[in-house]
Amino acid sequence: MIKKHKYILILGICVLLFQCKEDNNPNGDSIILPTNFEVLINVLDTTNGQIELRCNADLANFYSVSVESSNSNESKNSTAGIFEFDVNPVGKYQIKARAHSTESNFIQENLQLDFDQLREHEDFDKGYTSPQAYTGYKLIWNDEFEGIIVNEENWNFEKGFAQNNELQNYVKQNASVNNGYLDILGNGNGGTYTSARLNTNNHFSFQFGRIDVRAKIPISKGMWPAIWLLGDSYEQIGWPKCGEIDIMEYWGDPKATVHGTIHWFNENNGKRGDTGGSKTLDDQDELSSEFHVYSIVWDKNRIKWYVDNRQFLVKEISAADMSELREKFLIIINLAIGGDNPGDPDNTTIFPSHMYVDYVRVFQKE
Numbered sequence: 139m140i141k142k143h144k145y146i147l148i149l150g151i152c153v154l155l156f157q158c159k160e161d162n163n164p165n166g167d168s169i170i171l172p173t174n175f176e177v178l179i180n181v182l183d184t185t186n187g188q189i190e191l192r193c194n195a196d197l198a199n200f201y202s203v204s205v206e207s208s209n210s211n212e213s214k215n216s217t218a219g220i221f222e223f224d225v226n227p228v229g230k231y232q233i234k235a236r237a238h239s240t241e242s243n244f245i246q247e248n249l250q251l252d253f254d255q256l257r258e259h260e261d262f263d264k265g266y267t268s269p270q271a272y273t274g275y276k277l278i279w280n281d282e283f284e285g286i287i288v289n290e291e292n293w294n295f296e297k298g299f300a301q302n303n304e305l306q307n308y309v310k311q312n313a314s315v316n317n318g319y320l321d322i323l324g325n326g327n328g329g330t331y332t333s334a335r336l337n338t339n340n341h342f343s344f345q346f347g348r349i350d351v352r353a354k355i356p357i358s359k360g361m362w363p364a365i366w367l368l369g370d371s372y373e374q375i376g377w378p379k380c381g382e383i384d385i386m387e388y389w390g391d392p393k394a395t396v397h398g399t400i401h402w403f404n405e406n407n408g409k410r411g412d413t414g415g416s417k418t419l420d421d422q423d424e425l426s427s428e429f430h431v432y433s434i435v436w437d438k439n440r441i442k443w444y445v446d447n448r449q450f451l452v453k454e455i456s457a458a459d460m461s462e463l464r465e466k467f468l469i470i471i472n473l474a475i476g477g478d479n480p481g482d483p484d485n486t487t488i489f490p491s492h493m494y495v496d497y498v499r500v501f502q503k504e
Contacts, residue, residue, distance in 0.1 A: 172196060175193070177191060184253065189251065190221065190222050190223075191220075193216075195237035201221075201235070202215045203216075203236070205232075206232045207231050212225075231250070233248070234246060263429065265352075266446040274504055275503055278344065282497045302477040304477035305360075306324070312325065312332050322471070342468065343467055347435075350433045351432050354429045356491035361388065362474035365386045365470075383436070385434050397414055397416045399413070417450035431446055440455060471493075
């Protein structure tokens with residue numbers, strides 16, 4: 139089930155679970171109603187109005203579905219719980235899905251499918267989408283942001299904490315989950331700036347593999363969105379000795395350029411090591427108007443950076459003095475405001491600004 143279908147279920151459904159009268163059967167036994175009823179809507183074609191519904195419940199003998207609009211009404215029964223309908227893809231449809239023990243004994247879910255709302259979502263969701271699987275790799279961790287709040291079993295909220303001469307104060311309330319996306323809000327009011335920064339410390343870290351993050355980022359002056367990895371050992375030995383891998387940073391100039399970088403501590407000269415590169419897209423508005431997938435493929439010898447599965451950078455990390463880049467790392471996603479790289483906001487900066495993340499997926503070789 140792809141994200142646009144989840145959007146319908148999250149926003150478009152008002153679930154009403156009830157039972158019809160509980161008649162006795164001819165033998166005088168009480169009717170046992172179905173339980174654990176689930177309904178999945180797949181919109182197969184928004185242009186031609188092809189929809190599929192899949193119903194599943196414990197103790198159900200059969201299912202029925204009706205699809206109604208202001209000028210049409212179609213009903214079907216199925217023992218398998220799989221239904222297909224061809225409807226006029228305009229406006230709203232009311233859907234009644236029932237799991238039956240008998241014809242007159244059932245539980246029901248009432249759903250609403252809004253094609254106009256779906257098209258708005260599809261326009262918002264446009265952009266590149268990465269594969270859900272890769273040959274020779276297995277998915278070991280992911281967050282698809284499917285719920286209604288940030289999953290705190292996956293993420294920590296950082297508080298306060300500005301560095302690099304940034305201006306923002308990180309607050310929990312500036313990170314939310316809406317319509318299947320993580321929404322990080324960057325706001326400014328009278329010289330006071332707030333945003334959010336999330337990390338997976340003590341929840342998840344990994345060593346080597348591939349990470350894909352699908353995101354849409356703000357490009358106003360002073361915005362500094364970042365998707366990056368920080369060494370697990372940062373609390374014990376500090377930065378840069380723990381190592382840092384920047385999957386994507388946007389610094390604001392030129393408009394369509396994103397950066398990939400690594401930072402480490404060079405034991406040979408006692409100084410910080412830094413190296414990286416950048417990728418410039420054709421359209422300067424594309425970063426904020428469409429989703430892109432920012433990725434690295436990382437092993438003990440090198441790191442490769444990708445935008446929409448197109449490699450733009452590779453760095454060797456096998457040197458003895460880069461050993462911290464071969465350890466376990468945690469994930470960080472944040473939207474900084476101002477600071478050394480993008481400079482401070484000015485009168486052209488748009489507030490509020492939003493950084494949207496569709497999913498984070500981590501794969502390792504099988």
